Amino acid sequence: MALKLSDVRTDLFNDWCPGCGDFGIEASLQMALTELGIDINRVVLFSGIGCHGKIVHWTNTFGIHTLHGRTLAFAQGAKLANPELEVVALGGDGDGYGIGAGHFVHAGRRNIDMTYIVHNNGVYGLTKGQASPTQRLGEQTKSLPQPNINNGINPIILALSAGYTFIARSYAFNTRHLKETIKKAIAHKGLALVDVLQPCPTYNDIETKAWYDGEDRRDASGRAVPRVYDVNMKGHDPLVSKEMDEDQVDKKIQHVFRLSKEWGDQIPIGIFYQEIGTPTFEDRISARIPSYLQNPPAKQIPPGTTKSTVELEKLSSELTVQANNV
Amino acid sequence: MALKLSDVRTDLFNDWCPGCGDFGIEASLQMALTELGIDINRVVLFSGIGCHGKIVHWTNTFGIHTLHGRTLAFAQGAKLANPELEVVALGGDGDGYGIGAGHFVHAGRRNIDMTYIVHNNGVYGLTKGQASPTQRLGEQTKSLPQPNINNGINPIILALSAGYTFIARSYAFNTRHLKETIKKAIAHKGLALVDVLQPCPTYNDIETKAWYDGEDRRDASGRAVPRVYDVNMKGHDPLVSKEMDEDQVDKKIQHVFRLSKEWGDQIPIGIFYQEIGTPTFEDRISARIPSYLQNPPAKQIPPGTTKSTVELEKLSSELTVQANNV
């Protein structure tokens, strides 16, 4: 039975501000799930605290709205305990790149097979518009008393340096692109980052929908010339495989670096980088625990009241002292 | 009165293991301080928790041995409150790149004028040798029950992506190089990272002193061929200035990227990257608070018991209601 969009939505009142980019992310995610046709009973969404975090409540899968900044840690815990789950973590930019920056880096080191989508709106939405870590130096969005005095981080490069094997950027109101990107991220074997440019009409009056869409720049025919463009359409091939030599890889990385710095008149979206064939954390665990995938932590203990089946004597043999038996 | 090395040392018993690379770092730091001739009453060292953290106790400056992973936050707090201090933060690799990764990234965004030295030994020394975040995937140092299943991070690139304006690497037992590097780091205006390759003879039996020194590889005359080499001696110019165009900067960064990945037979040390002219956080604060540098937070309130000098009426004028005066 094919999934319908209505199957993956709940009927709760959605309380995001009118025009919020989060609506685009929600729709894209739900469409992606629908089109992928994954059993929604296997899908678990995790989110952090922030406006973005409510997304799990509007979506009819398992939905775990965690703590500010800790989304990735919760999500990794669940995925490792039950690798059969399809885990998608969703974070805010304050949540994921701010307070969660440490987990962001260390998740990259693990490369667990899951997807991480960041709602990047340049502000702390739910706490009323303070600058988020992606807000650029010197910018002053609506509710800042003074221009931002911190450098903005570059999530693409941060992810690259942390070891993410799939790094993409998309735009909340290009739901087609975003949906396809999410599908590819989910399909990717390893940790996939999708950084989503998300207008926050309430607090971010700089990177607005109109701005991304280029409504301040019109071509001869009067049509807006969007700032956002698809790098993959423009020929950027993100794939990096074990077969490539170091030089080829370096070149690719250098290009990703350059792309990631483009901003202003030309803003690339698309898959920047994808490593194929890198073992996932689950693969590496399996090398140590051969039964891991067949009999993961979540499956070992039966329900109800049972006796422990552990062979305690064997287990504790090295600690056992057989007195006077020497 | 010129400083002597003995002025910057305490006479406490030093309890690092014999042969520990930390001795090299301690000596280099103390020599650097001596040679720079800074007033040691202005110098504040901060350290984290780990073997490295004890360094502040062996050094006769203000020495603040903080919490595991939080060194940078403590240090930044002190420096911002009193920008006249010469602040050097010292961290372990577990401390600084592991639990402290979030602060590491965000310190880069600020670019406060101070120095951060990381004792990078590939292990959690003080907790008996677990893998640190710089330990490479698949490596198995002495006390690991299994090979490491996490990717090692690349501190150089992490720092670059976070916005550090001075990024260097040195080697604990090349005290000359390390000392000079520390001096340059301190002289740099902005946040300077010195990642120090530090043998831990007790727990890291892979990246040992012998290995760094190349004692397993001998040239024709039987001399060891060190793995570590000085990139700056080999012609790498780390300087990036506002005058350079984007292409030049990109090229430089690409080179840094490539260098940072060299490992094994050739291990580069030296200054990888140095940005000149980027405003420090203190500069940016001064733009908002003109009196900041002359009258920083630490200098405003006199000792003793005094009356508040704040003009409360002026300050609260917008909150004041002058009844019936309309």
Place this chain on the structure above:
Amino acid sequence: MNWKIGGAQGSGVDSSARIFSRAVALAGLWVFGTREYYSNIKGLHSYFEVRVDSNPIQCKVDRTSLLASFDAETLIRHATTVEDGGGIVYNKGVTETSIEKVDTINKEVRQEIQQRLTDKGLKADISGILEESRRRGIHLYPIPYDDLVAQTGKRIGEQQLSKLTRIINVLAVSVSSALLGIDKRYIDDSIRNVFSGKQRIIDMNITGAQVAYEFVSENYHEQFPYKITPIQSKDRLFISGNEAVALGKLVGGCRMQTYYPITPASDESEFLEAHENFDVVDGKNSILVVQTEDEIAAITMAIGAALTGTRASASTSGPGFSLMVEGMGWSGINEVPVVITLYSRGGPSTGMPTRTEQGDLKFVLNASHGEFPRIVLCSGDIEECFYDTIRAFNYAEKYQLPVIHLVDKAMANTNVTVNPFDTKYISIERGKLVQEHKDQDELYRRFKITDDGISPRAFLGMSGFRFWNTGDEHDELGHINEEPENRVNMMNKRMRKLETADTDIPDREKVNFFPASKTADITIVSWGSSKGAILEAMKLLKNDSIEAEFLQVRIASPFPTELVKRQLSKAKLTVAVEQNYSGQMASLIAEKTGIIIDNKIVKYNGRPISLNELYAALKNTFEKPEENRRVVLTSGA
């Protein structure tokens, strides 16, 4: 008089409430204004209640005298709270909106309301709600907001009416104030203050107000039963708890504040940031406000700053404080003065971020592993918020330890009129500092063991006073030392500071005791923002000839054991009033004195205590103590 206005979050209800409150204050009356809102940016319901009186007010009440509204939801939620004979100002245009359609209200709640109306034979829409009110003798004021907006547009020459939608708020306010007989000049002045600097908006709103006043005088000759008559008054502050704390910090010498955004704390930091440069008698001072990457950095940066001799603080709320406990422990063992302002909100976990609670008392008293001295202050009202903030810094420096200043959302977001703060008697006391000159050869012992536990303190960068700090147990110099004897000496030294503080601090700063005029029938113990409702309820009880006395605990650590014992040991019936589930102050009293509080009145639905429910609960408790060992208050929407 209790005025209420409701509307969708983000639609400007907050400025309306401000305008109304200030106008009333300008008329010389006392104001107490509370705010309820969801953890949401736009669209969910929020409302303000503004209580007005010619005498000072200390809490909220249940019933509304006049409800101002422009949307349907406000009517659905609040019409029933209007007292018989009160009034409702509403939008003519929403009369036919069906309850069903207002989907920002929880489905089950809507169904209940529909049922209620149907049961009464009323239509399940706003007209039904209004009719229900009318039957209770409530005055209904249908306002053609659209017409009034259009008129305003015409007068100011603005064709695009969409640009004017926000003035609907001021229209609601103005209709209310016209009904209440408030001089329009007060409203105008208030508009100027609230929209200060935005001339176009000011003009628009003042014109709107004019239109509204005219509309009322043309249509509602009949007298609304409540009138606001100006009275003579001195200058007052109209201020919230957030602002009172912020002012306290500036006056109290705080010069660096770190924060990570969190409700309901960050408004304080934003106020400070907006006032980062300010005048002192001899020039300029400044406060450096740093938005950190998380609360761990906030507390550790503040500690770093404090080490340089800066008065530094971090402001946060429960989730942030949870992340600060490790850092606080470090400041404990290293005797670093640092102030944490904790705005308590509904817990546990993310809980109810915009709702109030006093659920963190036992946590802050015991937070962080191991044992070290800390001072915990609990403010009971907005004036105490200001003065306690200053005391917090003085205590922190005098006893060289972390101070936690507990306030709560109810105070943070409450706007009240108070007399201007009196700084005459306020000192900045920096405690024992090193003498500038000392014997060259003598080593400076940062942690010198002294009788009172306090060692002369030096700052980072002071020539000749180099010292060490470590989170490890240490010797007098600050170097790691694990020897058993040193350990015991250092623990004793540190803990001794709490005894010193307990001896030093005057009783009146430890507790407030409000005696009964005769022997008390009932002894109330409480802390924090429950204070106001208790004081007002005591007056009502007195009318019923129930004598109540009230012990307000202002310092939870060092706990004023003897004082509390003295007050409670002769009590006939002790009742704890607290805004938490378990009665945490009652627990603390039992722990410290062995006195088990007889009865508890607790509230944990996230809404502040109202006078009515507390009065009723206290009366019941007095009359039938056995049956009311634990009363749970539930008022509020």
Place this chain on the structure above:
Amino acid sequence: MNWKIGGAQGSGVDSSARIFSRAVALAGLWVFGTREYYSNIKGLHSYFEVRVDSNPIQCKVDRTSLLASFDAETLIRHATTVEDGGGIVYNKGVTETSIEKVDTINKEVRQEIQQRLTDKGLKADISGILEESRRRGIHLYPIPYDDLVAQTGKRIGEQQLSKLTRIINVLAVSVSSALLGIDKRYIDDSIRNVFSGKQRIIDMNITGAQVAYEFVSENYHEQFPYKITPIQSKDRLFISGNEAVALGKLVGGCRMQTYYPITPASDESEFLEAHENFDVVDGKNSILVVQTEDEIAAITMAIGAALTGTRASASTSGPGFSLMVEGMGWSGINEVPVVITLYSRGGPSTGMPTRTEQGDLKFVLNASHGEFPRIVLCSGDIEECFYDTIRAFNYAEKYQLPVIHLVDKAMANTNVTVNPFDTKYISIERGKLVQEHKDQDELYRRFKITDDGISPRAFLGMSGFRFWNTGDEHDELGHINEEPENRVNMMNKRMRKLETADTDIPDREKVNFFPASKTADITIVSWGSSKGAILEAMKLLKNDSIEAEFLQVRIASPFPTELVKRQLSKAKLTVAVEQNYSGQMASLIAEKTGIIIDNKIVKYNGRPISLNELYAALKNTFEKPEENRRVVLTSGA
């Protein structure tokens, strides 16, 4: 008999102690071995004390019967602890080492010792220390370690003596055991076990042991007053607290453990990692041990795992726990079963990482903002560590809440002989789970309000049982809900679980009560690792005709209020024995029952309680309670 061995950290003292202890256990005796060491990797002094008896032992004692050493420092630090008539095994080569030179000892301490020796007219070097001992009738055994090493080298054909330095440990052990008359076969077997897998080292050490035994029999015909005679015994475990907890986890069904390295907790995780694949009756099971980036990730990952139905836990110590409190609050409001094993150590802050303390009780009871139910178990000995671990998981799942299992460094690093764990009566109880089949159309209500507060639980990935979790207050489905009524219902539901647990859990799992044989003169209350010393001290008191009874609290939340009240209300003199500054259990008892404990015996120098000091303190307390309201114990080096 109490044997002690000392030496520099990292020089192999730990394996010596293991070899000796196991050998004694092989002889059928009971062993209780404690370890003291600095927060250091190599070079600073560490020592082991091994108490041996034909009856079970439960604590350490002050005096040493036989001190085994090979360095000077051990003699300087410990010679005075040897009892008159005891023995000292030492290195002939260190006799002339001056006290001055041993710079790993604190300068002031060295000066004191030098002074002491000079005052007695002795040389300020090891010879002085030895002479001082000799005067007390102590048997001195100077050992020419270098010769013995050389002899060993010769026998095994190893020229490079530097490769043999480490056997000096085994020489010290072997000399000791030879003096004590322990059959050399026990030593050999023990060497094989401790160095298992390393044949060359085994050979070397067994030969060394032979050389040592021969040396003793040739040189020391005279009888050393203590002898260890083998006795009949069943199989036993020789095990530490860390290992007991780890085994409890595996047996108890824990299948995922997260940790961030920290002393003294990480040994447990490393044991688990080394045993990650293990046998069950029907095949293989495994535990996934994840080293996380910090403790915040450790607890939140464990919670993530628990949501999938995995029994998951995180192990840590104070500083790590401080970082976990926010995560724990989330598991509280979301009713996720998760177990935190907390190894308490000297606090506050980094404190004394390798020393013991019971300073975290009140912290764990109140940790995290807001109020939610939690269970806190406190193990009193190493057997309880095992069984309580299993109970922790059962409680966590039955009541769907976080469980904190409090142990401490003293137990973690103590090695004792115990009877093999009996798993016959142990069940794995997973609590209320959803039924596989349910009405298709019915929504699954993860937080269904029930009488006992417990809602049937589903796991992530269970078809048809989709649910939501949020740290915000939520409705039955798990969606955010801030309505006041829902809030109260949900708070009540969650808190009700604690009452359910309190009713369910049998009394014997809440407290242990050790009665006196007649009416008790003194009623001891305590918890955790103080248990052993109390039980032994009670026997000594009985010899003095002082009748003591002992109430050991095993569960601190839900607190067994009625049980404790019942036991204490009729007590003549109550005494709390605790390893912290303030007497935290005494506070808790006062808080819950209003009973103020009369006297406290506390210890906070980081060293476990010894039988001798506790016995003396209890006796004094009994004799002069007024003068001994608070006794601070200080034994230990």
